[in-house]
Amino acid sequence: MSNKKHHYHDCVDLNKSASIEQCMNEETDTPVTPEGTRLVRIPVNLGDFNVTTHMVANIEFPYPVSEIKDIKKRVVILQCRLMTRTSASPDDQFSSGPFPLFIKGYVRKNIQYASPCYNEAGECVSSEMKSLTVKVPFECMTSVNLDSPAQLPVTNTRSEFDFFRAQDLGKGFPEKDKFLSSDISQFHQSSTANYNPLPYCELLRHEILEWDEATDRHSHHYGYSHSPVAEGHFHHIVEKMMVTFTVSVLQEQQVRITALP
Structure with missing residues (x-):
């Protein structure tokens, strides 16, 4: 058994880019302030x-x-x-x-x-x-x-959603049968946080x-x-x-x- 220890400098591997994207903005729904x-x-x-x-x-x-x-x-x-x-x-x-x-x-x-x-x-x-x-x-x-x-x-709000997937069942199942469900290896969520x-x-x-x-x-x-x-x-x-x-x-x-x- 190897005793070699693995050192990870970054917990998340990011795709780094030198470009800077321009952010879009719009005014909020704050009521219009009267003149004066x-x-x-x-x-x-x-x-x-x-x-x-x-x-x-x-x-x-x-x-x-x-x-x-x-x-x-x-x-x-x-x-x-x-x-x-x-x-x-x-x-x-x-x-x-x-x-x-x-x-x-x-x-x-x-x-x-x-x-x-x-x-x-x-x-x-x-x-x-x-x-x-x-x-x-x-x-x-x-x-x-x-x-x-x-x-x-x-x-705050947090909502999860899934996508439908049809996958082959593999050996032991008829070819025409499919696994019809969502993919548990994927996770999708929409969330908001208010400060x-x-x-x-x-x-x-x-x-x-x-x-x-x-x-x-x-x-x-x-x-x-x-x-x-x-x-x-x-x-x-x-x-x-x-x-x-x-x-x-x-x-x-x-x-x-x-x-x-």
């Missing part, structure tokens, strides 16, 4: 929406925490997708919904806290400033009605209401283990957040505007 107007392609605001989601998270600190000093927060949207239906006919090109809006992201939190440092006598408590950065994820879906209709996507404008989102603002509560606080002085006057520390908090953010849904569309003189 122009047809432009610009982002169209489909609507602004205030979306509210609720989250509960357990956060563990790597060092003991005597108290939280500050929390800086930022909403990050990873996915904002408006799911529209497809166009059913040439007269059904725009729709205002309702459509589902899928949103996925997280709240980035930088927690600045004081971590206690004890002296030998245990009378005074010094602290070191530390910080912990966490990401609290969220994912939700909300149904929206658009202020301005969205352009619906046009579906539809995809709606997208922009994040405008956010508002966060949060409660952070320690669940394992311990006192430094055993005689005052249940007294609020005793200094203490904890490692875990339960966080409850109500996050409201405003997103703007847009889509590039062809709009007719009045031309400047």
Whole structure:
């Protein structure tokens, strides 16, 4: 058996030619623009929406925490997708919904806290400033009605067709009999693809209401283990957040505007 390996530089063998064919063109069925107007392609605001989601998270600190000093927060949207239906006919090109809006992201939190440092006598408590950065994820879906209709996507088409062939059956069959069918060694197809404008989102603002509560606080002085006057520390908090953010849904569309003189 030969171990010789065959190297193929080209997957498809093409008939190459030095000639350049002239392409033909014709105008599309775009409506005629009246005099004094122009047809432009610009982002169209489909609507602004205030979306509210609720989250509960357990956060563990790597060092003991005597108290939280500050929390800086930022909403990050990873996915904002408006799911529209497809166009059913040439007269059904725009729709205002309702459509589902899928949103996925997280709240980035930088927690600045004081971590206690004890002296030998245990009378005074010094602290070191530390910080912990966490990401609290969220994912939700909300149904929206658009202020301005969205352009619906046009579906692709794909149709197969065959040619009739009469072939000899070969030995063992009468000569007058033929194989009447199409040829399975051939494939014929007509297809169209539409490149539809995809709606997208922009994040405008956010508002966060949060409660952070320690669940394992311990006192430094055993005689005052249940007294609020005793200094203490904890490692875990339960966080409850109500996050409201405003997103703007847009889509590039062809709009007719009045031309400047």
